[in-house]
Amino acid sequence: MRIPAARSTGLVSAGQEALWLTHQLDPHSSAYNVVLAVRLRDPVRTDVLQASLTEVVARHELLRSRFPSTEDGPVRVTEPPESVRLEVREVPEADDEALFRLARQAGEEPFRLADEGAFRAVLLRRSPDDAVLVTVTHHIVSDATSQWLLVGDLFAGYGARTGAAPAPAPTAAADWDAHVRAERDYVASPRGARSAAYWRSVCAGLDAAELPTDRPRPAQRTLNGATHELVLDEGTARRLRQVPAERGLTPFAWLLGTFQAALHRSGAGDGFLIGCPATTRFTPPSRKAVGYYVNALPVAARFTPATTLLDTVESAQRQLRTGMAHARYPAELLAGSPGRGPLFRVSCTLVAADRLPVEGLYEGPVRLGGVRAELCDVPQQEGQIDLTVEVLQDSRGFRAVLRYNTDLFDAGTLERFATTWRRLVEVSLDAPATGVADVALVAADDLDFLLALGTDAA
Template identity: 75%
Template sequence: MAEPPATRSHPGAGLVSAGQEALWLAHQLAPDSSAFNVVLAVRLRDPVDTDVLQDALTAVAARHELLRSRFAATDEGPVRTTVPPASVRLDVREVPGVAEAELFRLATGAGEEPFRPASQGAFRAVLLRRGPADAVLVTATHHIVSDATSQWLLVRDLFAEYGARTGQDAPPPAEPADWDRQVRAERDFVAGARGARAAAHWRGICDGLPAAELPTDRPRPPHRLLDGATHELVWDPQTGQRLRSAAAERGLTPFAWLLGTFQAALHRSGCGDDFLIGCPATTRFTPETRQAVGYYVNALPMAARFTPHTPLLATVEAAQDQLRRGLAHARYPVELLGGSAARGPLFRISCTLVAADRLPVPGLYEGPVRLGGLRAELCDVPQQEGQLDLTVEVLQDSRGFKAVLRYDTALFDAATLDRFAATWQRLLDVSLDAPHTPVADVALAAQDDLDFLLALGTEAA
């Protein structure tokens, strides 16, 4: 088992977690990639006082030290230092009168610009001002200082500070956790008896299982290029309601049902009978960490095992059981398990849940809201593409479910993701209609399509 990172001996240096070490290394290997950029862009429909916004930004940087951290390379690995909050500057870019499509392209580009964590930090805020009362605020962080929840906390706190300065009487956010304390808690856990039990649990899950690997359209390059694209799978409201009902009837969660059918889709798409995927989960276990910007994520290794007779329902129930048992050991950084030259990385595919209806900025995901007194709506730019072969976010809100599939374009064509999404859709439909159907027996073409294809084969040449 790998050892936890040692505390750096450099005076005044902050601590770095195991997950941050891994992300720092990924950045060193591909410093110009945007695969690990976490982005939240907000369209603002009222005049923005940029001086006030800068003051709000300074206050947020003071609250969340990782937003003003630098990560320098040493012989021992990364060393984290901090700069004064006022060093974090708002980048105002005037783009008068650009077309909607161009504004979206500029917002996407602002989020994709590479970070220089050693010299410039891992956070930026860009205001694209199209007109006096029309702008997009792009907040971007490198994953080394943030996660999905953090990005929403950042925006929540930024507009709370803005509103407090413009007479909106915004309540002050609760005090966040100290990052060094979080890292010390991680290291104490790993070094203790509970950490040993967690490591044994994860070794038992992972030993002997390869990472799930979909058949690729092109040979795997010798080094990951970290370039990607996105495919969305949106389930209609009726399917979402059936999913909620079927899961509740059996004491399961909708995410476990989707996760189990996702694993079944991987199996039917060529990943083999037994494999591992990752399931990122939060490590925000205290009230203070729930208010903090930081990398509060550990990936849970999830095993899948199939025989010719495995029913869909059994796959879903196994996913629920693994999630339940895995969350009890979620404090353990999976990076410490490590891959190997012989077996490769621990996993190449991940699937996680984002409960959009529980994000820190209520309503923004679903429609226009007021933030700090300003009319605002989400500008949903693409991001985090190409981190792995395939990363999937299942987004759940009051309207239903959708899956955002981000894939490595060095390996896969868009048509391959279309087919995979159709396979997942088909397996989900059958699991809701006939959950005891063996995974291997599910026809991946609908009956009407199958009849059509068979009819083609009977025609004279």
């Protein structure tokens, strides 16, 4: 493929501009760093890895883009592929715990978007046959799918160069400007106007979901965070695949509806909005491209004393299906009403491991370009908003990663919220017609124990 040599200026999408503005508020934060770290258990030729990296960066122009400021806002400047270099850090004294900590730290280093761009690749080499490759992008150039595409492309090229794998089929270079032009054309079109009207109707009369906080909200938005995980047991996961299917519903819609119910029962109110990030990879070229191909779908929740768990689930599925028809419209364009707060403070999304571009890596060791590799699952993207939830689905079941702002919430608060959500999931699978307000948030045997604490029976 032809390797671009000179820098050029490109377009910025609505979502990228919103992320750029957030970065200006706290340029030292790593909350929007997207990280994929891979432990490598065979010798790696760094010269070959660099050659493959250069080819990947040439094909995916956002990986070599930086975002300086102008009077009119951010612009995108694309640099030559050779400007992105693999950084090798020798760490011979690191044990496994230290190696993991170093990988996490490499992922947490902030980006200087205006000067150095939004992508780095760091190889932490403990010995000739033991290293961790940490690929880090700012969200302004990437999404969850992109990070896996990047690593898949990188090792496909590496394997082809070492003879360990066949050469991948040629892939056309991604054209981000074409994507941005298509977005702008859609927004300006009659279809875009209909989508805007639809989203305004969804949002009418509702504010962003907001859980009661443990501390007052700071005057200026902060991006400090931590993570709590909720893992559904094997039996619940099995029924979560079965029960929704019997009603023509999806497991994610079921989890989303019960998540909304958990917000309601935890003090978020009777009506609110959350965001559900959805892909905008609607064209064949975009499905193989690294980029910020995401728009958030506003999803409304309204509760009355008569609302059942099944009502919330069915509403969530209807809104997801209808919303995808309007997913091309950037939600950022809805948030500019005078006096209105942010459109979302809470978001929930699904990641299906069996659809990720690097097959098998999420679930266990694999070979990438002839190199034995396994996922090094470092914490990341913490504190972006009040609460972001990523539901991870694979052959083993369901795991929810709850990332929250630590300036607002204590760890115990998120633990209690996760317990409430789990309880609502379990009750909904047993008795979906149960009223949301009628669910006892403490299981019967636990309630008996608590009641007994004040008696001699304890």
